[in-house]
Amino acid sequence: MRFMMLMIPKGYEKATPGTMPDAKAVAAMMKYNESLQKAGVLLALDGLHPPSMGARVSFPAGKPHVTDGPFSEAKEVLGGYWMIQVKSKEEAIAWASRCPGSENEVIEVRQVQEFSDFPAEVQDAAAGFQEMQARSGSGQPRAK
């Protein structure tokens, strides 16, 4: 089963453009990343620049509307993610619990929808999509 671990860093919603994590925090995170990789569970990971460097698109009345970050109403924002392959939600939670982070930081654990999770008619409509994913070189595990 694949899970995403979504890092929700405290206060990141207020981080100014160009904010960098400090070297000690990065070193601790690299150790954690290495442990995920050594255990054979790590599929992908990325850190995100703060929302002040991002944008949001909504579609009021069907027309795209772009808002540049930061987003004042957002009390929690994504700071990064890991994609892991594990046997159960419990195992994913165990990994999330080992993540180094600040006091009261939150990691959200979410299950990835596999192709086989979709109902049959959706799978039919998407015939050829898996092949397309493979062609895109996304590095996702092949469905068995």
Place this chain on the structure above:
Amino acid sequence: MRCMVIIKATRESEAGILPDDRFLVDMLDYDEELVKAGLLLAGESLHPSSKGARVRLSAAGTTVLNGPFAETRELVAGYWLWEVKSMAEAVEWVKRCPRPGGVEVVIEIRQVFEADDFAPEIAPEIREHEARLRLQIAWR
């Protein structure tokens, strides 16, 4: 540059309501365009937060809260990773993203950290370590 294009959750996505066939076909066509344009690096949908959990880190011990989570608008329903020339290019592509009828969709675009972003801040061995890690993941 790489960006993460985050499809925020909606009441419908959290309820596990699948969009109609028209939307699914449109989305597959859109994904095909992204692949042809050389943008698409990765993309996934997530199960609703009712199947998820939140782990709160603390020196006193971590606590685990099972979903669903209340702040629907801040939850992630799905994402793509794109290789783009600029945020402006990403925005132009997102404007054309298919939307299921009658659903308020919000898509957030975030820039992804690259090793070079850290250049002066972080010891060279960390950058080398990160590069090695990514290589190992790619060869998995």
